[in-house]
Amino acid sequence: MKANITETNKKRIVIIGGGFGGLQIARSLSDSNYQVVLIDKNNYHQFQPLFYQVATAGLEPSTISFPFRKIFQNKKNVHIRVAEVYKVDAVNNQVDTSIGIVNYHYLVIAIGADTNFFGNKKITELSYPMKSVSEALTLRNRILENYEKALTETDREKRKTLMNIVVVGGGPTGVEVSGTLAEMKKSILPKDYPELDFKMMQVYLLEGSPKVLNVMSENASKKAQEYLTALGVNVFLNSRVKDYDGENVFLEGGKAIPTNTLVWAAGVTGNRLEGLDPAVIGRAGRIMVDRQNKVKGSSNIFAIGDIALMTEEKFPDGHPQVAQVAIQQAKLLAKNFKSMDEKKELKGFSYKDLGSMATVGRNKAVADFPKWKFAGFFAWLIWMFIHLMSIVGGKNRLFAFINWAWSYITFDQSLRLIMKPKTRKEISPERMSS
Amino acid sequence: MKANITETNKKRIVIIGGGFGGLQIARSLSDSNYQVVLIDKNNYHQFQPLFYQVATAGLEPSTISFPFRKIFQNKKNVHIRVAEVYKVDAVNNQVDTSIGIVNYHYLVIAIGADTNFFGNKKITELSYPMKSVSEALTLRNRILENYEKALTETDREKRKTLMNIVVVGGGPTGVEVSGTLAEMKKSILPKDYPELDFKMMQVYLLEGSPKVLNVMSENASKKAQEYLTALGVNVFLNSRVKDYDGENVFLEGGKAIPTNTLVWAAGVTGNRLEGLDPAVIGRAGRIMVDRQNKVKGSSNIFAIGDIALMTEEKFPDGHPQVAQVAIQQAKLLAKNFKSMDEKKELKGFSYKDLGSMATVGRNKAVADFPKWKFAGFFAWLIWMFIHLMSIVGGKNRLFAFINWAWSYITFDQSLRLIMKPKTRKEISPERMSS
Numbered sequence: 001m002k003a004n005i006t007e008t009n010k011k012r013i014v015i016i017g018g019g020f021g022g023l024q025i026a027r028s029l030s031d032s033n034y035q036v037v038l039i040d041k042n043n044y045h046q047f048q049p050l051f052y053q054v055a056t057a058g059l060e061p062s063t064i065s066f067p068f069r070k071i072f073q074n075k076k077n078v079h080i081r082v083a084e085v086y087k088v089d090a091v092n093n094q095v096d097t098s099i100g101i102v103n104y105h106y107l108v109i110a111i112g113a114d115t116n117f118f119g120n121k122k123i124t125e126l127s128y129p130m131k132s133v134s135e136a137l138t139l140r141n142r143i144l145e146n147y148e149k150a151l152t153e154t155d156r157e158k159r160k161t162l163m164n165i166v167v168v169g170g171g172p173t174g175v176e177v178s179g180t181l182a183e184m185k186k187s188i189l190p191k192d193y194p195e196l197d198f199k200m201m202q203v204y205l206l207e208g209s210p211k212v213l214n215v216m217s218e219n220a221s222k223k224a225q226e227y228l229t230a231l232g233v234n235v236f237l238n239s240r241v242k243d244y245d246g247e248n249v250f251l252e253g254g255k256a257i258p259t260n261t262l263v264w265a266a267g268v269t270g271n272r273l274e275g276l277d278p279a280v281i282g283r284a285g286r287i288m289v290d291r292q293n294k295v296k297g298s299s300n301i302f303a304i305g306d307i308a309l310m311t312e313e314k315f316p317d318g319h320p321q322v323a324q325v326a327i328q329q330a331k332l333l334a335k336n337f338k339s340m341d342e343k344k345e346l347k348g349f350s351y352k353d354l355g356s357m358a359t360v361g362r363n364k365a366v367a368d369f370p371k372w373k374f375a376g377f378f379a380w381l382i383w384m385f386i387h388l389m390s391i392v393g394g395k396n397r398l399f400a401f402i403n404w405a406w407s408y409i410t411f412d413q414s415l416r417l418i419m420k421p422k423t424r425k426e427i428s429p430e431r432m433s434s
Numbered sequence: 435m436k437a438n439i440t441e442t443n444k445k446r447i448v449i450i451g452g453g454f455g456g457l458q459i460a461r462s463l464s465d466s467n468y469q470v471v472l473i474d475k476n477n478y479h480q481f482q483p484l485f486y487q488v489a490t491a492g493l494e495p496s497t498i499s500f501p502f503r504k505i506f507q508n509k510k511n512v513h514i515r516v517a518e519v520y521k522v523d524a525v526n527n528q529v530d531t532s533i534g535i536v537n538y539h540y541l542v543i544a545i546g547a548d549t550n551f552f553g554n555k556k557i558t559e560l561s562y563p564m565k566s567v568s569e570a571l572t573l574r575n576r577i578l579e580n581y582e583k584a585l586t587e588t589d590r591e592k593r594k595t596l597m598n599i600v601v602v603g604g605g606p607t608g609v610e611v612s613g614t615l616a617e618m619k620k621s622i623l624p625k626d627y628p629e630l631d632f633k634m635m636q637v638y639l640l641e642g643s644p645k646v647l648n649v650m651s652e653n654a655s656k657k658a659q660e661y662l663t664a665l666g667v668n669v670f671l672n673s674r675v676k677d678y679d680g681e682n683v684f685l686e687g688g689k690a691i692p693t694n695t696l697v698w699a700a701g702v703t704g705n706r707l708e709g710l711d712p713a714v715i716g717r718a719g720r721i722m723v724d725r726q727n728k729v730k731g732s733s734n735i736f737a738i739g740d741i742a743l744m745t746e747e748k749f750p751d752g753h754p755q756v757a758q759v760a761i762q763q764a765k766l767l768a769k770n771f772k773s774m775d776e777k778k779e780l781k782g783f784s785y786k787d788l789g790s791m792a793t794v795g796r797n798k799a800v801a802d803f804p805k806w807k808f809a810g811f812f813a814w815l816i817w818m819f820i821h822l823m824s825i826v827g828g829k830n831r832l833f834a835f836i837n838w839a840w841s842y843i844t845f846d847q848s849l850r851l852i853m854k855p856k857t858r859k860e861i862s863p864e865r866m867s868s
Contacts, residue, residue, distance in 0.1 A: 006629070
């Protein structure tokens with residue numbers, strides 16, 4: 001069955017995935033001579049750098065999610081489709097999706113990366129990843145539900161298991177979420193649960209390498225660890241997780257930490273897409289592309305962002321999987337598409353590192369800019385400003401600002417709701433009465 | 435098993451349900467000589483009058499939900515428990531709950547009312563009720579998902595079924611939700627879905643009696659109907675639903691309306707609580723109480739709000755099931771508890787009707803105040819003001835205000851997200867990789 005999308009005399013570019021890369025290229029091409037079809041599983045773009053704030057009740061999901069249709073209102077060139085993509089058929093230039101077959105002249109794969117559980121079945125089933133707003137919300141519900149349970153638990157050891165939180169992975173996500181949890185332990189949770197003894201709650205951050213934030217500068221790593229330790233986070237370096245049974249995290253070397261909440265931010269692997277030549281899949285599941293983001297061996301299939309594996313002199317193992325790479329690649333590829341249309345020469349990509357940052361709780365952040373590396377309160381202010389400005393939509397930006405200012409002044413996050421929309425089944429049939 | 439709640443030398447009042455009544459009495463008793471235990475299924479209070487705005491993407495769930503623990507921070511007398519209550523054991527003065535047995539000296543039943551499906555199994559299973567924030571969110575997801583589906587549907591009749599919405603019940607909820615949907619049809623949906631023909635979308639409001647808002651004044655009913663019709667809502671009076679098969683609503687008299695979205699706001703019935711003497715359950719599942727809200731035949735069990743059936747001279751069939759009755763009963767009962775403690779005389783309840791209102795889309799509302807009945811723009815302004823002031827929490831109030839002002843100026847609601855937290859099962863195990 002063919003998907004219902006009007007065919008025009010324009011060439012069609014199909015973009016799979018509306019993350020930083022996919023959204024950027026769709027925007028850049030919205031007034032071009034191409035018809036753009038953007039396919040995503042969700043009807044909204046997600047602002048990944050702030051997932052940890054959703055998980056820790058600092059921001060609402062809607063503040064960092066923005067409906068695609070709203071972004072592309074008045075852009076008649078751009079067609080949004082909420083669908084699952086099953087398979088690419090490169091021979092016939094089409095993708096098979098949950099809403100039918102979609103033809104393309106050019107295909108842009110921007111499907112990003114997802115959590116890597118490194119093949120451990122129990123960790124896959126029992127831990128809490130944080131690679132989507134939904135997952136962040138699930139983690140928030142989990143943490144709050146555990147504290148409710150702890151209240152009614154009379155066994156001291158079980159109570160400790162409910163209250164402890166173990167975060168695995170010392171990258172920005174792990175650092176940010178463990179720092180915020182430590183802040184919550186200090187200023188919010190004891191007020192909400194005066195019946196519990198918060199000396200029993202421990203936040204752990206486990207990192208396999210010898211330092212946290214190991215893609216950042218030496219100074220940033222050191223400072224971040226210093227801040228985390230001061231906040232009361234138990235930072236364990238050179239610590240690898242061997243297994244998890246839902247109640248204990250077992251480390252290599254024999255140590256076990258009791259917890260019902262294992263947050264898994266230990267690594268990512270490229271999302272899979274059937275139908276591609278296995279020979280183009282490189283390390284960490286990424287798709288090998290040339291300097292114009294063209295997939296190896298193809299003439300009209302491109303990959304950008306986290307899923308793309310492009311090597312440059314400075315990045316022999318590929319680019320870091322961050323928003324800036326995706327956005328820069330998207331902008332250049334959009335330009336190249338326009339050049340193709342105008343029969344002009346195409347350009348090759350070269351990553352311009354604008355710097356990286358991570359925040360650690362209230363008032364503290366670390367920043368590595370190309371010409372300036374610093375840490376502390378000023379870095380935190382800059383972190384706030386940059387993230388605020390990157391949020392899509394004026395109202396969302398305003399709401400995030402108010403939420404942050406409010407939390408800052410009141411030492412409180414007020415979004416501690418355990419909330420789930422019901423499925424039709426859960427709207428219980430036994431409620432029938434007459 | 436006994437629930438883990440510290441026993442003090444104070445007498446314990448257990449409140450079941452944290453709606454308007456339960457929340458009010460817990461607040462009024464928070465500094466009293468009683469120990470208060472508030473039990474609710476959720477960890478937050480829900481502001482019911484604005485559910486329809488969540489369903490129509492005008493407000494976020496968090497704006498009209500407020501965590502109990504936040505409300506009662508610093509109130510050491512009040513213990514919150516998130517639990518399901520299974521049964522009352524009046525002989526032993528205890529309730530059986532999902533967290534164990536809870537003893538009481540006094541019990542306050544404030545469990546409210548839920549949707550009445552009048553015994554129709556198919557309607558129970560297939561329609562969308564709106565009696566909780568979760569249900570409102572489910573309806574919002576449903577409506578948005580249907581429009582996404584309509585885009586890919588090539589059959590014209592099926593597309594119509596996806597786009598039509600039928601609301602059953604001409605009370606405030608039905609009037610407010612159908613009015614807002616008609617506004618969305620005019621100003622928002624065509625912008626989001628330029629590929630769809632919105633002449634095909636019809637909003638229906640079905641009411642069994644000869645007028646909408648039939649508990650309000652003649653003038654309010656007439657005006658509300660006028661406003662709805664002007665907005666393009668198909669108002670069918672004296673129309674009763676016989677059956678629904680998920681695609682067609684069948685009316686008594688033979689007419690059928692095609693729709694995949696049947697919103698059921700046709701009536702309520704008291705929530706059930708096991709263990710009560712069946713003789714005390716009156717019409718519509720309500721619990722019969724005396725003028726001090728004491729359950730018939732009991733000395734220490736009380737019921738307040740929607741679930742309570744109290745007759746007064748002016749209300750021979752019981753009070754209307756509205757927030758004001760619950761709040762006023764809660765305040766008086768709290769006073770009476772304090773009087774009991776001080777061995778003073780108890781007072782009897784008498785409902786003071788402060789008036790009622792309903793809003794119909796942008797700019798219009800109807801208001802019946804004791805000495806003044808009016809309709810139009812001014813009524814709408816007052817509606818906004820009263821509802822804004824009733825929202826719990828300063829930040830929520832501010833957010834609701836900004837959302838409303840923003841929507842008003844931009845003719846837009848930006849919360850059109852189809853979002854669900856994932857269950858652990860949905861965080862798919864097949865994502866495992868190494």
